[in-house]
Amino acid sequence: MLHIVACIKQVPDTKIIKMNPKTNTMDRASAPAILNPYDAHAVEEAVRLKKRYGGTVSVLTMGPPPAVKAIKKCIEIGADEGYMISDRAFAGADTLATSYALTKAIEKISQIKPVDLIICGKMTIDGDTGQVGPGIARRLDMPPLTSVNKVKEINVEEGYAIVHRKLEDGYEVIQSTMPCLMSVEKEINEVPYSSMTNMLKAARYQPVIWAVADLEDVERTQLGLKGSPTIVSKVWAPTKPSGGEMLEGDAAQQTEQLLDLLLKKKELFAVKGGSGVEL
Amino acid sequence: MSFEDYSGIWVFIEVKDGEVVPVSLELLGAGKELADKRGTELAGVLIGENVTHLADTLYEYGADTVYVYDDTIFKNYRTESYMKALLECCQKYKPEVILYGATSTGKDLASAVATDLPTGLTADSTILDIEEDTGLLLASRPAFGGNIMATILCKKYRPQMATVRPKVMKALSPEPGRTGQLIEETASIKEEDIRTKVLEIVQFTTQKVRIDEADIVVAGGKGLGSEKGFQVVHDLAETLGGAVGASRDVVEAGWVEHHHQVGQTGLTVTPKIYFAIGISGAIQHIVGMQNSGLIIAINKDPEAPIFQSSHYGIVGDAFEIVPLLIQQFKQAFNQEVVDHV
Numbered sequence: 350m351l352h353i354v355a356c357i358k359q360v361p362d363t364k365i366i367k368m369n370p371k372t373n374t375m376d377r378a379s380a381p382a383i384l385n386p387y388d389a390h391a392v393e394e395a396v397r398l399k400k401r402y403g404g405t406v407s408v409l410t411m412g413p414p415p416a417v418k419a420i421k422k423c424i425e426i427g428a429d430e431g432y433m434i435s436d437r438a439f440a441g442a443d444t445l446a447t448s449y450a451l452t453k454a455i456e457k458i459s460q461i462k463p464v465d466l467i468i469c470g471k472m473t474i475d476g477d478t479g480q481v482g483p484g485i486a487r488r489l490d491m492p493p494l495t496s497v498n499k500v501k502e503i504n505v506e507e508g509y510a511i512v513h514r515k516l517e518d519g520y521e522v523i524q525s526t527m528p529c530l531m532s533v534e535k536e537i538n539e540v541p542y543s544s545m546t547n548m549l550k551a552a553r554y555q556p557v558i559w560a561v562a563d564l565e566d567v568e569r570t571q572l573g574l575k576g577s578p579t580i581v582s583k584v585w586a587p588t589k590p591s592g593g594e595m596l597e598g599d600a601a602q603q604t605e606q607l608l609d610l611l612l613k614k615k616e617l618f619a620v621k622g623g624s625g626v627e628l
Numbered sequence: 629m630s631f632e633d634y635s636g637i638w639v640f641i642e643v644k645d646g647e648v649v650p651v652s653l654e655l656l657g658a659g660k661e662l663a664d665k666r667g668t669e670l671a672g673v674l675i676g677e678n679v680t681h682l683a684d685t686l687y688e689y690g691a692d693t694v695y696v697y698d699d700t701i702f703k704n705y706r707t708e709s710y711m712k713a714l715l716e717c718c719q720k721y722k723p724e725v726i727l728y729g730a731t732s733t734g735k736d737l738a739s740a741v742a743t744d745l746p747t748g749l750t751a752d753s754t755i756l757d758i759e760e761d762t763g764l765l766l767a768s769r770p771a772f773g774g775n776i777m778a779t780i781l782c783k784k785y786r787p788q789m790a791t792v793r794p795k796v797m798k799a800l801s802p803e804p805g806r807t808g809q810l811i812e813e814t815a816s817i818k819e820e821d822i823r824t825k826v827l828e829i830v831q832f833t834t835q836k837v838r839i840d841e842a843d844i845v846v847a848g849g850k851g852l853g854s855e856k857g858f859q860v861v862h863d864l865a866e867t868l869g870g871a872v873g874a875s876r877d878v879v880e881a882g883w884v885e886h887h888h889q890v891g892q893t894g895l896t897v898t899p900k901i902y903f904a905i906g907i908s909g910a911i912q913h914i915v916g917m918q919n920s921g922l923i924i925a926i927n928k929d930p931e932a933p934i935f936q937s938s939h940y941g942i943v944g945d946a947f948e949i950v951p952l953l954i955q956q957f958k959q960a961f962n963q964e965v966v967d968h969v
């Protein structure tokens with residue numbers, strides 16, 4: 350029986366977040382807090398593996414109290430248990446301090462039930478570093494498997510997993526011992542609509558919430574802002590390249606002007622051996 | 629930790645199919661500027677099997693020193709073996725800065741090394757600078773889906789580390805015959821210590837031209853309505869001999885595969901000519917193509933933000949404009965060829 354822990358984060362929906370043009374800061378009120386989209390795929394993958402091999406799916410988040418909502422969303426997807434670590438001391442954590450705190454929580458979860466597999470999202474849509482997953486793996490001394498877009502096989506008895514790891518121009522097939530940690534790509538699965546049973550369960554669900562004092566062997570200097578080597582020093586709105594010329598006239602006139610522009614660069618087309626160009 | 633013990637700018641050199649990947653050469657270019665500012669040396673860390681000869685290329689692109697780990701254990705990239713080598717190299721020679729390409733390999737390696745050292749790691753940087761007197765690295769990066777830029781500092785730890793997006797920095801033009809110092813190292817890791825095995829590597833063959841290497845990228849967006857409508861993009865790309873790019877919405881709709889995606893969560897491209905057809909111009913798309921040489925937008929909405937980021941814009945229906953352009957281009961190009969004969 351597998352025990353899978355999926356790490357999840359609540360994030361502002363950066364697709365619709367608005368910037369305050371005067372202060373160059375984000376207007377957080379303009380964007381609802383959602384479950385990080387990549388993490389929905391992480392939870393879905395955990396649930397699928399549970400269905401395939403049997404076991405339990407726990408989700409874990411570090412965040413402020415409203416992040417309970419993100420855990421409920423995971424219960425809707427099919428997770429069994431939810432854990433949250435929430436404490437002022439965690440505030441301001443960079444990826445190093447985040448992976449430290451989450452590791453301490455996973456160690457505590459392992460005491461309840463040993464953990465065979467940890468699944469993270471590829472990245473979040475707010476900090477979007479993708480560094481937390483591998484960080485947890487190193488701290489727990491598990492092999493980190495990043496960019497996973499398929500879990501081919503898990504063999505619980507013999508303790509190994511075979512996955513596809515996405516590369517820039519293909520993928521590699523990796524075999525790893527278990528326990529291990531995977532960071533998964535979005536394309537790994539599609540998250541279906543939740544069942545009514547899960548929605549009802551989620552509505553009533555209350556996760557286990559721990560503060561720093563509930564965790565063991567914690568070095569407070571490694572938490573939050575204090576434990577973070579990186580500092581965000583300056584934030585500004587990216588400059589967009591300014592607009593250029595609009596081509597006027599009817600369609601044929603516009604394309605002719607464009608053609609003149611392109612023909613000035615005709616060496617570019619020649620370089621390619623004119624593939625498709627009938628010479 | 630005494631900061632005086634740390635010096636030199638390092639670049640992790642990624643090798644693929646026996647060649648140095650372009651981003652590593654770009655980082656030597658960026659690293660050279662930092663090293664000059666600090667009056668220190670630029671080094672490459674080269675890990676792999678049968679890679680030692682590549683040091684010559686690295687000198688030509690600006691490296692003063694190359695640390696090399698050449699062993700069959702490094703045949704394929706694996707986190708544990710590469711991390712061990714780099715950690716040992718770091719502990720022995722103490723660099724001030726280490727840069728990695730923000731590729732699947734570079735990000736994976738950098739995250740692991742940062743945790744073990746430990747030190748800070750700035751992700752996906754697009755701008756690098758260094759304070760001349762203190763050596764403080766100023767690494768700036770887009771965050772919150774490209775909505776903001778942030779400068780990240782690592783004041784209290786050394787080395788300072790950053791992953792850097794491909795295609796953002798410029799490689800120096802190679803200086804033939806330039807040489808440097810080769811330092812050959814061996815790592816203490818043994819095959820039996822490594823818990824992962826690469827069983828197989830599968831490369832896509834369908835991809836004719838890699839979009840981040842192409843001179844011309846013809847990209848299409850959700851405005852083309854359907855996979856069938858998106859065919860005009862393939863047609864124009866084929867006519868011009870370019871590569872096909874796409875917005876994320878197109879990839880999510882399944883019209884093309886993810887390796888065609890341009891933008892924040894796709895690839896950064898800097899072709900000489902970039903076409904954005906039926907693409908609205910969301911910031912997450914713009915960050916992936918804004919450094920292209922010539923940006924041409926075709927969109928039926930005159931208010932589409934893409935026009936703010938293009939050199940030339942055509943307001944019109946892609947299904948009218950693009951076939952016309954293909955036809956005129958074919959005619960003109962044939963004409964030109966005939967003229968030359």
Ligand SMILES: Cc1cc2nc3c(=O)[nH]c(=O)nc-3n(C[C@H](O)[C@H](O)[C@H](O)COP(=O)(O)OP(=O)(O)OC[C@H]3O[C@@H](n4cnc5c(N)ncnc54)[C@H](O)[C@@H]3O)c2cc1C
Nearest residue numbers: 356357411443444469470472473476478479480481750751
């Ligand atoms: C503008 C800005 C820039 C930043 N740049 C950097 C930087 O360059 N380097 C750096 O070290 N920090 C940086 N940070 C801090 C970083 O965003 C936070 O440390 C954050 O807690 C975790 O990083 P992430 O959001 O990038 O997660 P990622 O590493 O992208 O997340 C990967 C996966 O880890 C898991 N995970 C991440 N956070 C949590 C959580 N709280 N609870 C449970 N699971 C989680 C999820 O599965 C997630 O999909 C930056 C913050 C800001 C505001």
Ligand SMILES: Cc1cc2nc3c(=O)[nH]c(=O)nc-3n(C[C@H](O)[C@H](O)[C@H](O)COP(=O)(O)OP(=O)(O)OC[C@H]3O[C@@H](n4cnc5c(N)ncnc54)[C@H](O)[C@@H]3O)c2cc1C
Nearest residue numbers: 773849850851875876891892893894906907908928929946
């Ligand atoms: C964290 C995050 C990461 C993201 N990463 C990326 C990324 O890497 N790359 C990316 O592209 N997006 C990314 N996005 C998504 C991005 O925000 C936009 O949603 C996306 O780029 C929009 O795609 P589009 O322009 O194809 O579609 P739309 O925004 O729907 O635009 C379609 C356009 O086509 C025009 N049009 C319609 N019909 C025609 C016609 N017949 N002829 C000509 N024009 C026509 C319309 O006027 C419109 O401007 C990301 C978002 C988030 C939140």
